[in-house]
Amino acid sequence: MSSGDAITLIPAFNEEPRLPAILEGLRDVFGESEVVVIDDGSRDGTGAVARRHGATVLTHPFNLGYGAALQTGYKYALGRGAKLVVQIDADGQHDPRQIPALVRLLLEGEADLVLGSRFLEPGMYHMGRMRTIARLGFQRLARVAGLQITDPTSGFQAMNRAVLDLYTLEFFPSDYPDVDVLLEAHRSGLRIRECPVAMNESQRPSTLHGGLKSLYYIYRLALALFAGLRLGNQRQG
Amino acid sequence: MDQTIDLGQLREAFLQASESDTPRVIAVVFSVLLLLAVLLLVRRRRLREEYTPIWVAVSVVITLVALRLDLLVGLTRAVGGWTVSSTLFFLGEVFLLLICLQYAVRLSRHGDRIKDLAQEAALMRARVDRLSGLAARERDRPLAPGAPR
Numbered sequence: 001m002s003s004g005d006a007i008t009l010i011p012a013f014n015e016e017p018r019l020p021a022i023l024e025g026l027r028d029v030f031g032e033s034e035v036v037v038i039d040d041g042s043r044d045g046t047g048a049v050a051r052r053h054g055a056t057v058l059t060h061p062f063n064l065g066y067g068a069a070l071q072t073g074y075k076y077a078l079g080r081g082a083k084l085v086v087q088i089d090a091d092g093q094h095d096p097r098q099i100p101a102l103v104r105l106l107l108e109g110e111a112d113l114v115l116g117s118r119f120l121e122p123g124m125y126h127m128g129r130m131r132t133i134a135r136l137g138f139q140r141l142a143r144v145a146g147l148q149i150t151d152p153t154s155g156f157q158a159m160n161r162a163v164l165d166l167y168t169l170e171f172f173p174s175d176y177p178d179v180d181v182l183l184e185a186h187r188s189g190l191r192i193r194e195c196p197v198a199m200n201e202s203q204r205p206s207t208l209h210g211g212l213k214s215l216y217y218i219y220r221l222a223l224a225l226f227a228g229l230r231l232g233n234q235r236q237g
Numbered sequence: 238m239d240q241t242i243d244l245g246q247l248r249e250a251f252l253q254a255s256e257s258d259t260p261r262v263i264a265v266v267f268s269v270l271l272l273l274a275v276l277l278l279v280r281r282r283r284l285r286e287e288y289t290p291i292w293v294a295v296s297v298v299i300t301l302v303a304l305r306l307d308l309l310v311g312l313t314r315a316v317g318g319w320t321v322s323s324t325l326f327f328l329g330e331v332f333l334l335l336i337c338l339q340y341a342v343r344l345s346r347h348g349d350r351i352k353d354l355a356q357e358a359a360l361m362r363a364r365v366d367r368l369s370g371l372a373a374r375e376r377d378r379p380l381a382p383g384a385p386r
Contacts, residue, residue: 038359056367058359064352072356076363174352 006033006103007082009073010055011066012090016044022088023053025096030103033086036076040069046090066155068174074167086158094156098197102158105193112190113163115149115182116156116197137218138179141225147186149194152179153217156197163190178217180224251319252310260322264303272296291336 008026012019019037026035037050041063050057058072070087077085084106088094098116105114119135138152159167166188172181186192275292278284302309306321313324 056363058363060355060359062355064355068352068356072359075356076360079360170349174348 005081005083006030007073007077007080007085008033008035008099009038009070009077009085009087010035010050010090011038011040011069011073011087012042012046012050013040013063013066013069014042014044014046015090016042016046016049018092019046019049019090020053021092022090022094022096023050023055026088026099027054029096030086030099033084034080034082036073037090038069038073040064040066065174065176067172067177070177071168071172071174074164074172078161078164078168082164083161084158085160085164087155089155093199093201095198095200098156099158101197102156102195105195106158106160110191111193112160113182113185113192114158115151115154115192115194116199117149117151117154117194118197118199119150120194120196134215134217138221141218141221142179142183145183145186145225147179147183147192149179149182149192151194152182156199166190176213176217176220179221183224248319252313252321261303261306264299268296268299268303271299295332 008030010019010022023035023037026033035053035055037046037055037057039047039050039057039059041060047057047059056076058076060069060072064072073087074085084103086099086103088096088099094116102114102116105111135151135153139150142149142152163185166185167177167181171184182192272293275284275289275296279286279289302325309321309324313319313321316324316327318324318327
């Protein structure tokens, strides 16, 4: 795979302290890819740090949300003609050394979208009670819609161009692209696979999927399922 | 003496009772003030013309209803109300709910547009940075011997 065919996306909001380790780790294991940091309106030196480490920086004029930051990256990758995109969080939760395992499934043509899963192998990751409840809720609801996945909130993913085509459409949420987006990919006929990965605890003081937000995600998912069923009915009709 | 009250008769008595003029006057004054406020806001460029028809219509409807409250008696009977004024409040609430929903739809659309614009700005800026870098490298490249300056 030549340079430019693969792009690594890192959405980042006020991640100046944690970004250098991720960028250095990426250079060591996935040096052939262009690294793109999407600075989502950070107030610290996130963009400057990323540039110093040789990353391309896409700067939002103000904070748009995690999902919108990812989508900016997808749009960039699509415009650059990337054939393969890896997305990794900037909070130190994902280990760049696991990228080759994710990418392998794509390159072998086994899948269009590969999710790094903390739960495919037991005992790899410990979650708090609320988040576990939310995850299991997601998992069950996704199963209702015919999607078998163990880690529906994983932001550690690898995808091909077919997924980029879908994820740059209007439906993609600005806040948290979780199971609703995976369901849309599943409904669109894209092949989704999981790959076991070890993840660290997030180094951020509070995580995106913690506390009451978990309840909001379940509500969102239920809404997405309802909308999806309606869409399904319309397609059949 | 039989003190049983027939609710049907009581309701009919409420519906037939003539409304006092005070609520009518208040309603007309309010609608005129609303109309003036709308015109003033447009004049000061704080309200766009496209948002005015609904408020002008509200002002006109309030005035009409205040002057001809009897128009609402039939509706009050239909919805099971006891007084014309309670029907008026009910209609007001329905109107406010609908207008809030309509503004939520508009806000969602504007939110999507703002997101798209911000993303486009980020992508354009990255492109400008890349082209500026290429131009700088081209400018700084040493000229080949004999090449025209």
